[in-house]
Amino acid sequence: MTKTIIIGAGLTGLSIAFKLSSMDNNLILLEKENYEGGHVFSTNLGNFHIDLGPHIFRSKEEAVMKFVKELLNFNFINIESKPRIFKYGKIFENVIPVIPKKNIDMLSKIKNITYTFKKVESQTGNNFEEIMINWIGYDLYWEFFGEYSEKWWGLKGKLLDPVLVPKALYIGDKPTYSHYTVNSGYTEEIYPKDGGFMTIARALAQNVFKRNVKKEYNKKVTHFENKDLQMILTIRDSNNVEKEIVADKVYYTGSLDTLISDMKVNINLNYRGIIFGEFLFRGNTQFEKYSWLYLHEKRLLAARVYDAKYYHPQLRNSECTAIVIEIPSNPNDGKWEFADKICDKAFEELVGEGLIKLSTNSFKGDIVNKVTIRDPYSYPLFKLDYKNEYNRLVKFLSEKFPKLRLEGRNAKFEYLNSNNIIEKYIFSDYLVN
Structure with missing residues (x-):
């Protein structure tokens, strides 16, 4: 019996599993974490559901919108993408x-x-x-x-x-400017009413595992090799116990570092990381009425911020506000190891710019809770010649591992949003061609 392995239970891996499950009854979904969603990740902060980066779902395809609404059991709110730019102390249109x-x-x-x-x-x-x-x-x-x-x-x-x-x-x-009206092909934009944007990934996962797809979480692939027209994957669990799995076909959706390192191939492909600072505090912001705010000036640490009240209209009158601060960074740039202090400084800069108003003007007194998250693989880095480097890798892999396919944003080096992923991997014939 043919065995297919999908590496990564992010939105891409889940979408591939959903599509293939109707054609293949021997699917295994491997995930290095103990949860699904990948970059579609949400946490709880007080009464707020916080996403890593602002997410709103929209699609020009009516069938795709219907599919996602059904995943959410129609428990969503209608919302509008309404970004703005902060520069020179002013708020500009996007x-x-x-x-x-x-x-x-x-x-x-x-x-x-x-x-x-x-x-x-x-x-x-x-x-x-x-x-x-x-x-x-x-x-x-x-x-x-x-x-x-x-x-x-x-x-x-x-x-x-x-x-x-x-x-x-x-x-x-x-x-x-209006994102909603300019891109008139998008007739509707929605956001889960409960659980944050990750609810979409969780709902998709529930549907996938009802289809007899086997899941193995807390399993990291550490080595790849070929044998008799099959692939042998070495996977390691959270207790550092290793085992081998034999596969007839493998879909890889993660970052390429593991592949490049394991194969000892000289390929120069990089990612841009983000430090996320999540703050729950007593007070309010000047960007509550915007879906997110870009901070263009390099003198400020934060590159993008959003106020969770925009996504939780039922909480707009609450005493506390939750925000997410995004600081572009990488593990070797000097910010990574001091992420907590960097996030505090970025928050204080927003207060100094008048974008945040604390209830008592006391940083320590008004901060109720805060969380710092580092993501080294937020975006593929589209530097010059990345296409040549990527094509070199694809050529190398096609010769060494003909049963391996690279899919998704980080593995294919494509800028894919959530709607692009579902449209491509579930609603098109891309995987069966």
């Missing part, structure tokens, strides 16, 4: 795919920048910075893309791949 006239007017008073309003056509270039400057000029590039990109990715714009260039961009096309 910019993709429109840099609205309002932003230009605000910026011109601060930086003496003027612009003739027009639609712009994409330009050519060899890297992210070059294309963007050719497209919209240096001033608008730096103010709305360049500084933030360097802060988020940790690299100069000229070292980033053109894949990060927006697919469409208009300058002054609209007086203000």
